[in-house]
Amino acid sequence: MTVTTPAGFTAAGVxxxxxxxxxxxxxxxxxxxPAFDSxxxxxxxxxKAxxxxxSQEVVKDGVVRAVFLNSGGANCYTGPDGFQTTHAVAERVASHLGIGAIDVVVCSTGLIGLTNPREQVLAGVDTAYAALSADGGGDAAEAIMTTDSVSKQVVVxxxxxxxxxxxxGAGMLAPQLATMLVVLTTDAVVPATQLDTALRAATRVSFDRLDSDGCMSTNDTVTVMASGASGITPTPEDFTAALTQACTDLAMQLLQDAEGADHEIAITVLNAASEDDAVEVGRSVARSNLFKAAVFGNDPNWGRVLASIGTTQAAFDPADLDVAMNGVWVCRxxxxxxxxxxxxxxxxxxxVTIDLKAGSERATVWTNDLTHAYVHENSAYSS
Amino acid sequence: MTVTTPAGFTAAGVxxxxxxxxxxxxxxxxxxxPAFDSxxxxxxxxxKAxxxxxSQEVVKDGVVRAVFLNSGGANCYTGPDGFQTTHAVAERVASHLGIGAIDVVVCSTGLIGLTNPREQVLAGVDTAYAALSADGGGDAAEAIMTTDSVSKQVVVxxxxxxxxxxxxGAGMLAPQLATMLVVLTTDAVVPATQLDTALRAATRVSFDRLDSDGCMSTNDTVTVMASGASGITPTPEDFTAALTQACTDLAMQLLQDAEGADHEIAITVLNAASEDDAVEVGRSVARSNLFKAAVFGNDPNWGRVLASIGTTQAAFDPADLDVAMNGVWVCRxxxxxxxxxxxxxxxxxxxVTIDLKAGSERATVWTNDLTHAYVHENSAYSS
Structure with a gap:
């Protein structure tokens, strides 16, 4: 039930x-x-790290044959020397697999501003290559954990x-991706252009609506590879639905493991003039430290919800907003x-349910509460 | 050394x-x-509350003759009944002073979603009127405190x-004003239109650059009244400079008293392509919970500064940013x-000093660290 469940993939974590x-x-x-769409x-x-x-260069032609990931160092703000380490890693992976380095995506996570020791990472490539197996997905999931308390895996x-x-991913879960590395696989036959459409549709309503602490990471990458090993070509609708389900499942796993959180908060905005309006309103509430601290204190402080809504440009009448918390309409x-x-x-x-009474669109944004444990974890996590 | 120091003003706090x-x-x-410019x-x-x-209606003609303020309830999200309370308060003040209610600004602060008992507030108007004196500024400053630990007063x-x-003001100190009520006075002769220009110039670089917790209040009001009692007409430059100094002084007093803060953080952005860019970059760092938690932990985490800068649309080269913390250039x-x-x-x-190397403009944004005490205070402060 992991990244190696679809046919045509091997993985390792060492x-x-x-x-x-x-x-x-x-x-x-x-x-x-047999296919290498991505x-x-x-x-x-x-x-960006x-x-x-x-990897931005690697993915341009829609072909990715391998993804290498490391935790223990984000290789971010490390300059040209850090870039050369990434390049060397891709070359080493490629040389083992007999492919081009330009088909190897590289992902790193961990502290920023630190250079990963190049020889150590390259030795890790050798070890990982030697350990590749059709049931190595669980080890791979474990190897990419940082402050995560559990590994995250899914199959649809x-x-x-x-x-x-x-x-x-367990922090910096913020708009347009979080400190989050995701590798998705499928054995369906899906051309790269269709994969791209499906992935953007799936991330738009899952990872992109996760806003744990408003902080946007420098390393986030979500890659999907299609092997075509099943020989089956699903309809675009069926494939997009399955990919969306997988992304949403993983996003909820990330939410539940957010650093120091006591509550998972789903903010649903109803009757918005547009989906963008609904997302903007949801995100504004998800970003309110005052509201998030109130939830930590089990305080249904709807005034802080309205104060957040008022900071947006969405269409609504400030005198006609309804807000429910856990189904109780505390504000009409x-x-x-x-x-x-x-x-x-x-x-x-x-x-949290917000009725904007301005249209018929809706969206849900997910966040966490603001807790003592969040402050502790992020004040003690060294630079 | 307070709001009643300039000639022509009386005040009370009861x-x-x-x-x-x-x-x-x-x-x-x-x-x-003799003048009533404002x-x-x-x-x-x-x-808005x-x-x-x-008060938005009151101030339109540039004439304000009195400001009434109450703590203990924000009269926000209280509907038409709450509006009638505000109106009744203005009428009562006006009737005591023999002026029109349309020249009375009303400000409220405290919990939102609660209606202030009308008769109680009206009785307070009577008591305050009876207590008016030329040295009542200190009492007035004390009467508007909520979670403030000290009163804030200034004279320039x-x-x-x-x-x-x-x-x-001690929380929700955020862009374009905070949970913040400010009354300024001057005995200079300053026409209302010039007062408006000066006030906008002064708040733009003081209160508007205070971003304690990213949360924007519903009640913020900054009013300046000019009595002309000195008979002296300063140059617009001199008056604006003095007003800016007064606003900046009060803003720093608010910053130092922010709820639960252990540090005051000044984020100065140098060599920006525009002042707007500098403010946008400063504000992005001021809003980073991760960075603010790191400061609480005495951790000079410049990576979190760069990650915040990267979320903005300002002009800069992501590979050429410099960051100093307390004068030490930890990132080049x-x-x-x-x-x-x-x-x-x-x-x-x-x-925190950030060199964008993209121009010659600069700005400073002020914030606080994210602490256990902030979480405690805002999770325990009841709705």
């Missing part, structure tokens, strides 16, 4: 000494074909084909309604 | 029973003339005239430079 703990820290996922989306942060700068079954995936027409004392926020899952 | 503590909670500042800026939040909706002396002010050309271990962040004041 220790290379990058993590101080001595745990698994490099991973390799290889597409054995699509990838990257962080929209303009300050070296592996992203490299189609009719004779499947989509598999692994992900890491921008005034107090049901008694907030009847809202129970003690469970992990919190649902 | 208890009206709105605060559970029984402390002073209503304030009145009255311009005795200017006001409000929150840019679209969900009732006192803001009222001109040549034969002065600017005085009081302010409250987007790569590690001086050893971060040499940066001492144990003091309250932290200076």
């Amino acid at each position: 220790p290379a000494g990058l993590k101080a703990s001595g745990g698994k820290d490099v991973a390799l996922v290889v597409n054995q074909g 699509a990838t989306v990257f962080t929209s942060n303009r300050c 070296n592996p992203v700068l490299w 079954e189609g009719a004779g084909w499947s989509v598999g995936g692994i992900a890491k 027409t921008s005034t107090p309604a049901a008694d907030p004392a009847t809202v129970d926020l003690t469970g992990r899952e919190v649902a | 208890p009206a029973g709105l605060k559970a503590s029984g402390g002073k909670d209503v304030a009145l500042v009255v311009n005795q003339g 200017a006001t800026v409000f929150t840019s939040n679209r969900c 009732n006192p803001v909706l009222w 002396e001109g040549a034969g005239w002065s600017v005085g002010g009081i302010a409250k 050309t987007s790569t590690p430079a001086a050893d971060p271990a040499t940066v001492d962040l144990t003091g309250r004041e932290v200076a």
Whole structure:
């Protein structure tokens, strides 16, 4: 039930000494074909890490044959020397597999501003290559963990084909991707252009709507590879649906493992004039430290929700907003309604519903509460 | 050294029973003339409180003769009934002073979603009116405090005239004003149109560049009244400079009293292509929970600064950014430079300097660190 479940893929996850703990820290996922279609989306942060700068070139022709990933160091803001390390890693992977380095995506995660020791990473490539197997997905998922407390894996079954995936990410889960590395695989026959369309549709409503702490990472990469090994060509609709389900499942796993969080908060915006409006409103609430701290305190503070909505440009009447928390409409027409004392926020899952009364579109944005543990983890996590 | 220091003003601050503590909670500042010029800026939040909706109408003709303020309840999201309370308060003030209600600005602060008991506030108007005096500024400053730990007052002396002010605010200190009420006075002769220009210039580089927690309030109001009682007409440049100095002084007092903060952080952006770019970059760093938590942990995490810069649309080369923390250039050309271990962040004041190398404009944005005390205060502060 992982990235190697679809036919045509091997993977490995092994220790290379990058993590101080001595745990698994490099991973390799290889597409054995017969097809090598791919699509990838990257962080929209303009300050991108070296592996992203490299991989942006790799993915341009729609062919990716392998993804190499390491934890223990993000290789970000490390200059030309760091870029050369990424390049050397891709060359080493390619030489083992008898392919071109330009078909090897490289992903890194961990502390930024630190150069990964090149020889150590290259030795890790050798070890990972030697360990490749058709059931290595679980090891790969484990090797890419940083502050993650559990590994994230998924499989969605189609009719004779499947989509598999692994992900890491436990902080900086923010718009247009998080500190998040995701490798997805499928044995369906899907041309690269269609893969790209499907991946953008899937990430738009899953990873892109996760906003754990408003911080956007420098290394985020989501790659999907299609081996065609099943010989089956699903309809674009069926494939997109399966890929979206896989991405949403992984996104919820990331949300549930967000650094220091006590609550998962789903903010659903109803009756917006446009889907963009709904997302903007949802994101504004997801970014309110005051609101997120209130949820941590089990306080159904709908006033902070309205104050956040008011910062957006979405279409709505400020005097006619409704807000529910866990199904209780505590605010109607921008005034107090049901008694907030009847809202129970003690469970992990919190649902905020906002009725903009301005149209018929909707969207859900997910975030976490702001907790003492978040502050602790991110003040103690060394530069 | 307060709002009643300039000639021509009286003030009072008295208890009206709105605060559970029984402390002073209503304030009145009255311009005795001979001139009644004024200017006001409000929150840019679209969900505005009732006192803001009222006062927006009051200030349109450039004449304000009195400002009434209460703590203990924000009168926000309280519907038409709440608006009628605000209106009744203005009428009561006007009737005491023998003026029109349309010349009375009303400000409220405290919890949102709660209606202020109308009779109680009106009785407070009577008590405050009876207590008006030429040295009542300190009482007024005290009466508008909510989670503020100290009152905020200022005087800036001109040549034969002065600017005085009081302010409250200790959270939601965010762009385009914070949860912040400010009353400024001057005995200089300054026509309303010039007051407006000066006030917008002053707030643009002071209150508007304070971004404590990214949250924008619903009640923010900054009013300046000019009595002309000194008979002196300063040059527009001199007056704007004094008003800017008064606003900046009050803004720094607000920053130093921000809820739960351990550090005041000044983010200065140098060599930007435009002042807007500099502000956008400064604000992006001021909004990074990860960076702010790192400062709380005394961790000079410049990688989180670069990651924030990368989220903006400002002009810069992502591979050529310099960052200093407390004067130590820990990052040059987007790569590690001086050893971060040499940066001492144990003091309250932290200076972050960013060189964009894209022009010659600059700006400073101020924020606080993200602390356990912030989370505690804002999770325990009841809705």
